[in-house]
Amino acid sequence: MEDKILIVDDEKTIAHAISYGFKREGYIVEVAYDGIEALEKISIFQPNLIILDIMMSKMNGFEVCKKVSNRDDIGIILVTAKDDIVDKVLGLELGADDYITKPFDIREVIARSKSLLRRLQKTSNKPEVNEIIIKNLRVIPKYRKVIIEDKCLELKPKEFDLLVILLSNLERVYTREELLDLVWGMEYIGGTRTVDIHIQRLRKKLGSEYQNIIKTIFGVGYKATGDFE
Numbered sequence: 001m002e003d004k005i006l007i008v009d010d011e012k013t014i015a016h017a018i019s020y021g022f023k024r025e026g027y028i029v030e031v032a033y034d035g036i037e038a039l040e041k042i043s044i045f046q047p048n049l050i051i052l053d054i055m056m057s058k059m060n061g062f063e064v065c066k067k068v069s070n071r072d073d074i075g076i077i078l079v080t081a082k083d084d085i086v087d088k089v090l091g092l093e094l095g096a097d098d099y100i101t102k103p104f105d106i107r108e109v110i111a112r113s114k115s116l117l118r119r120l121q122k123t124s125n126k127p128e129v130n131e132i133i134i135k136n137l138r139v140i141p142k143y144r145k146v147i148i149e150d151k152c153l154e155l156k157p158k159e160f161d162l163l164v165i166l167l168s169n170l171e172r173v174y175t176r177e178e179l180l181d182l183v184w185g186m187e188y189i190g191g192t193r194t195v196d197i198h199i200q201r202l203r204k205k206l207g208s209e210y211q212n213i214i215k216t217i218f219g220v221g222y223k224a225t226g227d228f229e
Helices: 012-024 034-045 061-068 083-091 106-123 156-169 176-184 193-213
Strands: 004-008 026-034 049-053 075-080 099-100 132-134 137-140 145-148 214-217 221-224
Touching: 004 034, 004 176, 012 026, 026 034, 034 049, 034 061, 034 083, 034 099, 049 061, 061 075, 061 137, 075 106, 083 099, 083 193, 099 106, 099 214, 132 156, 137 156, 137 193, 145 193, 156 176, 156 193, 156 221, 176 193, 176 221, 193 214, 193 221
Parallel strands: 004 026, 004 049, 049 075, 075 099
Antiparallel strands: 132 137, 137 145, 214 221
């Protein structure tokens, strides 16, 4: 097994226990004890997955997540002692893929990690659409770029993923649950409301001319259309 796991936790006993569990499963494992060390190891170790504690002194997990979430090749599972819905939603909005609350069973951490790694592998093996063009809107999935009249939009990873799914299948109606599964790939703790929030942000960034490219299908979900004037 060649997948590499980076464990980031300032509680050494926990970090070592998680590390031991993954090594027994055949993973290549590195450990960091704060956010700053984690960022250094990410650039060198190039992990496929990060098990990331939130509550750390030098740089917390949210800050690390912000800096790493633009990497589509790295999965992030947040770990914290706080069973707070606000923290869970914030972490996942920042780009994390899953969330586990302490105390946890190491078997659950490993099972969720395997599931996430399989999902990342499937995503990387999907045939890529070279470019989507609708009037002066260009989407280039390979480079994760959205361009409107030569202006590059700054989209968060989940916003970009939503846009590509919708634009790749014009007029196809997606339920919120389908979009949640396709983009987040899990039973998202924030519920389907997070889809609505991301769509709102996406429309705002697309601007007045292109925001209506995404249509709300009341009581169902959303679709994208080429006829939006």
